[in-house]
Amino acid sequence: MTTPAALRAPPGRRSSRSLARKKALLKTGALQNAILNSANFSSIATDDKGVIQLFNVGAERMLGYSAAEVVDRITPADISDPQEVIARAAALSLELGTAITPGFEALAFKASRGIEDIYELTYIRKDGTRFPAVVSVTALRDASLNVIGYLLIGTDNSARKLAEEKLRWTESSFRLMVESVSDYAIVMLDPDGLVASWNTGAQRIKGYSADEILGRHFSSFYPADDVDSGKPQRDLHAVTTGGRHEDEGWRVRKDGSLFWANIVFTAIRDQAGNLRGFAKLTRDLTERNKVEAILTNARAVAETANLAKSDFLSSMSHELRSPLNAILGFAQLMESDSPPPTPSQGESIIQILNAGWYLLELINEVLDLATIESGKLSMSLEPVLLNDLLLECHSMVEPLAQRRNLSMLLPRSDAPYCVNADRTRIKQVLINLLSNAIKYNTPGGSVAVDCSANAATGRVRITVTDTGAGLPPEKVAQLFQPFNRLGQETGGVEGTGIGLVVSKRLVELMAGVIGVESTVGTGSTFWVELPSTAPLTMPSPVDLVPSIELEGALEGVRMLLYVEDNPANLKLVERLIGRRSDVRLLSAVDGMRGVELARKHLPDVILMDINLSGMSGFDALKLLREDKTTAHIPVVALSANAMPRDIQRGMDAGFFRYLTKPIKVTEFMAALNVALAFAKESHVSVN
Amino acid sequence: MSQSIEAGSPRILIVDDQKSNVRLLEQTLRRAGYAEVSSTVEPRDVAAMHLEHHYDLILLDLQMPEMTGFEVMAQLQEVRASNPVSILVLSADATQTKTALEEGADSFMGKPFRLPEVVERVQSMLRTQGA
Numbered sequence: 095m096t097t098p099a100a101l102r103a104p105p106g107r108r109s110s111r112s113l114a115r116k117k118a119l120l121k122t123g124a125l126q127n128a129i130l131n132s133a134n135f136s137s138i139a140t141d142d143k144g145v146i147q148l149f150n151v152g153a154e155r156m157l158g159y160s161a162a163e164v165v166d167r168i169t170p171a172d173i174s175d176p177q178e179v180i181a182r183a184a185a186l187s188l189e190l191g192t193a194i195t196p197g198f199e200a201l202a203f204k205a206s207r208g209i210e211d212i213y214e215l216t217y218i219r220k221d222g223t224r225f226p227a228v229v230s231v232t233a234l235r236d237a238s239l240n241v242i243g244y245l246l247i248g249t250d251n252s253a254r255k256l257a258e259e260k261l262r263w264t265e266s267s268f269r270l271m272v273e274s275v276s277d278y279a280i281v282m283l284d285p286d287g288l289v290a291s292w293n294t295g296a297q298r299i300k301g302y303s304a305d306e307i308l309g310r311h312f313s314s315f316y317p318a319d320d321v322d323s324g325k326p327q328r329d330l331h332a333v334t335t336g337g338r339h340e341d342e343g344w345r346v347r348k349d350g351s352l353f354w355a356n357i358v359f360t361a362i363r364d365q366a367g368n369l370r371g372f373a374k375l376t377r378d379l380t381e382r383n384k385v386e387a388i389l390t391n392a393r394a395v396a397e398t399a400n401l402a403k404s405d406f407l408s409s410m411s412h413e414l415r416s417p418l419n420a421i422l423g424f425a426q427l428m429e430s431d432s433p434p435p436t437p438s439q440g441e442s443i444i445q446i447l448n449a450g451w452y453l454l455e456l457i458n459e460v461l462d463l464a465t466i467e468s469g470k471l472s473m474s475l476e477p478v479l480l481n482d483l484l485l486e487c488h489s490m491v492e493p494l495a496q497r498r499n500l501s502m503l504l505p506r507s508d509a510p511y512c513v514n515a516d517r518t519r520i521k522q523v524l525i526n527l528l529s530n531a532i533k534y535n536t537p538g539g540s541v542a543v544d545c546s547a548n549a550a551t552g553r554v555r556i557t558v559t560d561t562g563a564g565l566p567p568e569k570v571a572q573l574f575q576p577f578n579r580l581g582q583e584t585g586g587v588e589g590t591g592i593g594l595v596v597s598k599r600l601v602e603l604m605a606g607v608i609g610v611e612s613t614v615g616t617g618s619t620f621w622v623e624l625p626s627t628a629p630l631t632m633p634s635p636v637d638l639v640p641s642i643e644l645e646g647a648l649e650g651v652r653m654l655l656y657v658e659d660n661p662a663n664l665k666l667v668e669r670l671i672g673r674r675s676d677v678r679l680l681s682a683v684d685g686m687r688g689v690e691l692a693r694k695h696l697p698d699v700i701l702m703d704i705n706l707s708g709m710s711g712f713d714a715l716k717l718l719r720e721d722k723t724t725a726h727i728p729v730v731a732l733s734a735n736a737m738p739r740d741i742q743r744g745m746d747a748g749f750f751r752y753l754t755k756p757i758k759v760t761e762f763m764a765a766l767n768v769a770l771a772f773a774k775e776s777h778v779s780v781n
Numbered sequence: 782m783s784q785s786i787e788a789g790s791p792r793i794l795i796v797d798d799q800k801s802n803v804r805l806l807e808q809t810l811r812r813a814g815y816a817e818v819s820s821t822v823e824p825r826d827v828a829a830m831h832l833e834h835h836y837d838l839i840l841l842d843l844q845m846p847e848m849t850g851f852e853v854m855a856q857l858q859e860v861r862a863s864n865p866v867s868i869l870v871l872s873a874d875a876t877q878t879k880t881a882l883e884e885g886a887d888s889f890m891g892k893p894f895r896l897p898e899v900v901e902r903v904q905s906m907l908r909t910q911g912a
Contacts, residue, residue, distance in 0.1 A: 419805075421893075423801075424805060686882065689882065708878060
C-alpha cells in the first residue's frame with residue numbers, strides 16, 4: 095500500500111509517539127484514500143489534542159496552506175474565526191452545562207462525547223481571506239474506544255451562503271415593498287383566518303395598527319350582518335377550494351365606518367400542497383368612486399363649456415341676422431325703388447348688398463363650423479350621381495362666372511359617376527370650390543370641372559381647375575386653416591376663408607379626401623375624392639309590365655306625393671309612375687314643402703325620403719300625423735339607412751312601409767299598390 | 782275666407798317687435814300690390830286684432846321680448862277654428878322651423894330673406910288658402 099502524499103508527515107518531525115498514532119489512524123480503515131484525496135472536501139485529521147496530523151489535497155486547496163505548513167503545528171481552531179470559536183464555546187457551555195474553553199475544545203467537544211456534530215463556521219485562509227464552511231466532526235477511537243483523534247470534514251459553503259443571502263435580501267425587500275404599499279391593504283391570514291401580517295395600506299384603509307390586529311380573526315372587517323350570515327367562512331371556503339376568490343362589498347373600518355371594497359383572496363400552499371394561509375388584497379373603491387366622480391364632473395364641466403360655446407355661436411349668428419335682415423332688406427327695396435336710384439346711388443346699393451350677403455355667408459360658415467366641431471352634424475350617405483349634381487352646381491354659379499367674364503367647362507365625358515355621399519353636403523363643398531375658382535380667377539379665364547374614376551382606389555375624383563394666380567407651396571400648406579385668405583384680404587375679393595375648412599371637414603366626414611395642386615402663374619386645381627358606388631339602376635320596360643296590369647284594379651286617378659331631395663331618385667320614381675295612367679306624381683324637395691303640399695293637395699299616398707336636409711322624414715311624418723286633414727294618409731318611407739334597427743325605428747314612428755334604397759322596382763310597386771288600396775279603403779270608411 | 786275675396790284684397794298682418802322689419806315687409810307687400818297690409822309691434826294684441834279684422838295671413842316673428850311668436854300662435858289657436866288664418870313665420874333661427882310648424886305655423890322663412898322670395902311665398906300661401 096502506497097502512502098498518499100497528503101498523509102506524509104513532514105520529515106524530521108516524526109516522534110515515536112506520532113508514529114504510533116499514525117499507525118492507529120491508518121488502522122481505523124474508515125479513512126479511505128479516495129476520501130482523503132478528494133479535492134472537494136477538506137479532510138483534516140487531528141490527534142486527541144487537536145493538533146493537525148493529516149491535511150488532504152482538498153484542505154490545501156481550500157485553505158491555501160500546504161500540509162507541511164500545518165501538520166503537527168496548529169489545530170483547526172487556529173484556522174477558524176476566533177470570535178466564532180469564542181461564541182461557540184460560550185454557547186456550548188450553556189447548552190451542556192459545563193465550562194468549555196474557547197479553542198479546539200469548542201470545535202470537538204460534542205464529538206468527543208459521541209454526539210454527532212455538524213456546524214457552520216468561518217475558515218480563514220493563509221492569505222487572510224475568509225469563507226463560510228460546514229464542518230462535520232467525528233471522534234476517532236481505537237479498539238478500546240478511547241479517543242485518539244478527530245476528523246473534520248469541511249465543505250466550502252460560500253455558494254449556499256450567497257444564495258441564502260440573496261433570498262434573504264429578496265424576502266426583506268419584498269416585505270418592505272408589501273409593507274410600504276399604501277394604496278392596497280395586503281394582509282396575510284393563517285389557515286384559520288387569523289391576521290398574520292399587516293401593511294401600511296391595511297392600516298390606512300382599515301384604521302388598525304399592526305399591534306391591534308395581528309392574531310385577530312379577519313371577520314372583524316365584515317359588517318355584523320355578514321358575520322352573522324357566515325360570509326367570512328364562505329369566503330374562506332371559496333378560496334380554499336378555488337385557489338382564488340374575488341369579492342366586492344361593504345367592509346368595516348376600526349372606527350365602525352363602512353367602505354365599499356374589492357377583495358381578492360389567494361390561497362398560499364407549500365410545495366407539498368398543504369394550505370399555509372391566505373393572501374388578502376383589499377382596495378377601497380369608495381376612493382376610486384370619488385376619483386371617478388371628480389373625473390365625471392370635470393368631463394361634464396368641459397362638455398357644458400363646449401355646449402356653451404356652441405350655443406353662443408348659434409345665438410350670435412341669430413342675433414346678427416336680424417339687423418342684417420334690415421340692412422339687406424332696405425337695400426333691396428332701394429334697388430328696386432321707383433323712381434330708380436341714380437347710377438351712383440345704384441353703385442352704393444350694390445356695395446351694401448354685396449357686403450351684406452357676404453356677411454351672411456360668413457355667419458353661416460361660422461355656424462357650420464361650430465356645428466361640425468360640436469359633432470352635431472349628421473350625415474346621410476347614399477348614392478349620388480355626380481353628373482346631375484354638377485349640372486345643378488353649374489347653374490347656380492354660372493351667373494357669377496358670366497359677371498366675371500369667365501368660361502365654365504363641364505366634364506368632357508357623359509359617363510355616369512356615382513359616389514357614396516351626403517347630397518346636400520357634397521353640393522355645399524362643390525359650390526364652395528366653384529365659387530373660389532370664380533372669385534380668385536383672372537378676367538377672361540376659365541373654370542374647368544372634371545370627373546375621373548380610379549378603379550384601384552375605388553374612388554371618384556372631382557377636379558375644379560382655375561386659371562388664377564396660383565399658390566406657392568408655403569401658402570398651399572395654410573389653405574385649409576381657418577381664416578387664411580392668403581393675402582387676398584386686400585384684393586377686394588369676397589371670401590371668408592372658412593369655406594375650405596368647412597369643406598375639408600365635410601369631405602372627411604364622408605370618408606373622402608380633399609386637396610390642391612397649384613402652380614404660380616398658371617392656376618390651381620382643387621380636387622375631392624369620394625368613395626365610388628354603383629349608380630341607381632333605371633328599370634327596364636320589362637320590370638314595369640306587372641304593375642301596368644295592376645292598375646285596372648284601381649279606379650280614378652290617384653295622387654302620389656314624393657318628398658325627395660335627390661333628383662336621381664326622383665327621376666327614377668317619375669319613370670316608374672309615368673307608366674301608370676292611374677297615378678299622378680307630385681314632388682317636393684324638402685320636408686317643409688312636402689308637408690305644405692300634403693296639406694294643400696291631400697294626396698292618396700306619400701312617399702317620404704328620410705334623410706332630407708332641414709326637416710327629416712321623421713319630423714315631416716309627425717307633422718302629417720298631427721294634422722287631422724293629413725293624419726290618414728299612408729306614408730311610405732324610403733331610406734338609405736337599411737339597418738334592421740333603422741327599419742324598426744321607421745315602423746315604430748308610424749310609417750306605412752319602410753323601403754330601402756336603392757329602389758327595388760318590384761318591391762316599390764308592391765308597396766305602392768298596397769298603400770293605394772289601403773288609402774282607398776280608409777277613405778271610403780272615413781266618408 | 783270669403784271676406785278677403787269680397788274685400789278685393791287679402792288682409793295681411795305683420796307682427797314684429799322691430800319697426801325696421803315691419804316697415805320693410807309693409808313696403809315690400811304694398812309694392813307687390815297688397816293694399817290691406819297692417820302691422821303691430823305688440824304681440825299681445827294679435828289675437829284680438831285678428832278677431833276684429835279677420836286676417837287672411839299673418840307674418841309672424843318668433844323672437845320678441847314681450848311675448849314669443851309661439852305664445853302668439855297658442856293664443857291664435859283658440860280663435861283660428863272659427864276665424865281661419867294662415868301663419869308665415871319669419872325667424873333668424875332656422876333651427877326652429879320644425880317647432881314653428883308643429884306649433885301652428887303654415888310656413889317658415891329664415892331671415893335675412895330675399896324680398897322676391899317673400900312675395901312669392903305670400904302669394905303661394907294665399908292661393909292655397911283660396912283653393
